Amino acid sequence: MSLHIATGLPYRTVREDVRIPLPTGRPGADGSEVTHLYARIWRPVTDEPVPALLEYLPYRVTDWTAPRDQQRHPWYAGHGYASVRVDVRGHGNSEGLPGDEYDATELADGVAVVHWLAEQPWCNGRVGMFGISWGGFNSLQIAALAPEPLKAIVTVCSADDRYDNDVHYMGGSVLAVDMHAWASTMLAFVSRPPDPEYVGTDWRGMWLKRLEAVDPFIHTWLDHQTRDAYWRHGSVSEDYSAIKAKVLAVGGWHDPYRDTVLRLVRHLPDDQVRGLIGPWSHQYPDRGLPPGPAIGFLQETLRWWDQHLKGEDSGVMNEPKLRSWISESHPPATVYPELEGHWVGDPAWPSPYVTPVEYAFQGEPLLVRSPQHTGLAAGRYFPFGNDADLPPDQREEDANSAAFEFAVDERLQILGRPRVRLRLTSPSPRGQVIARLCDVAPDGSSTLVTRGVLNLSARYGRDKVAPWRPGDTEDVTFELNGIGHAFPPGHRIRLAVSSAYWPWIWPQPGSEDGFTLDPAGSGLELPVRGAGDRALDATIAFAEPEQAEPLAVIHPAPEDPAGRRPERLVVHDVAARTWRLDVDPRYGGTRIYPDGLEFHEDALEQYTITDDDPLSATTRSSWTVRLRRPELAWDTEVRTRSEITCDAGDFLTSNELTCSEGGEVIFHRTWERRIPRTAG
Incomplete structure (x- = not known):
């Protein structure tokens, strides 16, 4: 499918950046009386109050997710919704200190933001939440807290079980490939500074307070090797009935979280949930990234919002409870631009078909x-x-x-x-x-x-x-x-x-x-x-992908494209019988934003093992993130190094964080932990 850039939308739109105050009586953990979360709001130009849509993430609205945000938030605003992107406490330009993923403070803040949106004069009191991955997780979790204004959510590539369907454990086993890699990524991400373009001269003080509060996630995750109370928190599988909002659950067969869609359509009532699983990877289904085919996902979600936030009969609840893509057989390959296959509809799950x-x-x-x-x-x-x-x-x-x-x-x-x-x-x-x-x-x-x-x-x-x-x-x-x-x-x-x-x-x-x-x-x-209802299957169709006009981000070409590091490289030392896998995750490289920010990131993951020795397993990760504004003479850099080794009784973790301003180190810390192998 080809991507269509939407023009001539039903509404003209305006954008503003605001700071959302959290309720009094809930001071920031850094000692401040009130904590403000940084938000970017796209609104339709109209005198009528409209529903609000919230995407709530730690990934920095003014830079890291800005290109993706630009694809969808202005599009929703152009169709009559106030579309809001908020940075989680202690991330991006939000105040406060960072915490663990999906901790109680993050969720309580999210509930407060939902109520704040509903109370704005431009909102009709009805709120929806959406997001992919982290934003899909907290959409589900906040829905389980059931704030009254939250009427509907769209959760994409998310999990209902934080222990056995996330990046930490699989089948009760430690996920070496992503528990460490993601903990290392978040160590780098959480350590990035606020941007003086948006928070002013206080950016340095905010940054140093955050850095003092940083603790590598890997410590907590390895401290809880069974599905205990730590993992039950935020796992909506503990009580699906707590969710009151309407749920559109979306996944891809090449995403590790797709089983959540099957469980949600199984456990939620017919009039509350619809499931959609395509051939996709860990991406929004309209982005055109392999494997495809992509679909008009924004239009599909608009039907969901119109039905549940505007009270219009869009026909979305007449769709099968679960719409799934069945791929045809295909030869092995590491990438497929598009897979052959077809859509099928099932009226319930488990399916009678x-x-x-x-x-x-x-x-x-x-x-x-x-x-x-x-x-x-x-x-x-x-x-x-x-x-x-x-x-x-x-x-x-x-x-x-x-x-x-x-x-x-x-x-x-x-x-x-x-x-x-x-x-x-x-x-x-x-x-x-x-x-x-x-x-x-x-x-x-x-x-x-x-x-x-x-x-x-x-x-x-x-x-x-x-x-x-x-x-x-x-x-x-x-x-x-x-x-x-x-x-x-x-x-x-x-x-x-x-x-x-x-x-x-x-x-x-x-x-x-x-x-x-x-x-x-x-x-x-x-x-x-079996064959199912072929007449019903034939009615499943989606529009061509459509998005708002893209953000004008510049991606400088690498100085030496021929010397670019391979994405995945296997090195075998034949004599030592040792194998090493080098992975370049390629999250984004270098880009220059329209507001002048120069953002550079580079990462390398390494996994080493010897054929006959499980105690030789070693994971390493290194990150470099540089944020620079030449016009402000502002130049910062974050470097991290992480490693996990083991013996028969313990995991041994090592982490190092170095942060610089103008080439001068202003923060440096190392962590060394020995964590008992209780289950892993």
Whole structure:
């Protein structure tokens, strides 16, 4: 689909930057009497009060998300909504000190902002919230607090379970690939200074107060290795009935959070929720980033707002409860501009059109003892639409796993979460099992369809640690991530089981011994979707993507494009049997904003392991962020360095933060922590 830049919108718009005061009686943690949050508001020019839409993030409205904000907020304003973008306390140009992600203060502030918006003379008292990732999370969480003015939300690429469907843990196992990478990213992000262009000469004092309050997120996240009260906070799966607003839940099959959409449409009433899952990565579905096809997402959300904030019958509640994209079989590749497939509609979830079908394993018991580097072809945990995001051919990974295959005699399409049942005998109290579902073509190429993980000590629940009794045999069952995929005749379904998956999963001590898998007690359950209602499916259609006129950001060309660092580079020291994965996350590089701000960022993640030693696992991350305004003689830089290593009993974390102004270091701190491996 081609992108259309909207002109001639129904309303002329105005933009203003304001500071929203939080209620008295809730002083800032920095000792100030009142804390103000920085907000940018786009409003339609009209004498009539209109609904307000809120996007609430820590990612800096005046720079980091400004290009994305410009695509959608002015568009909503041009269609009769006050569209508001607010920086979370202690971030960007908002006052106060930063806290942990989604902490009680952030959510209470969000509730206060909802009420403030509803009370403005230009607002009709009805508020919606939307956002992707962090903004999608807190939209759900604030909806669960049920402020009266909040009538509807659109939550994109977010999670209802902060423990088992976020960047920290998967199947009860530590997510080495993103727990560390995201904690390191946030250490750099939270340490960026306020902008003197917007906060004036007090920027330096604000910055230093923030820096004194910084503590790496990784400490807290590793301190809570089971699903305890820390993770239950903010997990709306604890009580879906607390959500009173109407919920449009959106995800992509290449986003790690897509299972939340399936759970929300399952647990919320028919008149409260609609779900939409496309082929997309961790992006808004109108941005045109691979894999596509993109859709007119702003128009789709406008239907949602018109229905629930203006009381207009837009027909959005006549749509199927869940609209899903089913991808056709495709060869393995790390990027797809667009995938072939089709839309299907299901009136409920679980769907009456989906039937669980069992596939029994065959063969004698076999030892699964995967090399520790198994998983290097897993792809990026958070695909963003970059060239090296998605998993390449899985044949090498399959060779390091126990593989079970099933012939496809006629077209088979699945929709939902496959489930595996495995009979295992483990010689070690600790370990993990990873299952990957692959589509194997006649030429032998293997395309990853979906996967799942189980920490063996979490087999009785994510809230407890139950070491395996060495030598015992037990049956374990776990689900793989949801997917919509069609296997064509002549292909084979492959279920590959491994005992390692680095760097996604941090290996357990003793896991080098693997486990024995008995096919006689094992099998695969696929959610097979029948034809459904083809007439209904045929009605599912979306407009072409449309956005507001883009922000005039300049992206200078790199000085040496040929020497640009690869996105993903695997280095194998053959003699030492050591593997290293270098990852350039490519969040944005250098850009120059229309207001004159020069913003530069550079990051490198490294993951190292030796084939037969799970205790050799090491993650490293480094960040450089520079913000510069030549006209103000303002030049600041943030540098971070983070590392995690381990021994049998502990994780060892090391973090360093260095902040400079005009080339002079004004803040430097290091943190060294030893954190017991209670479950990880």
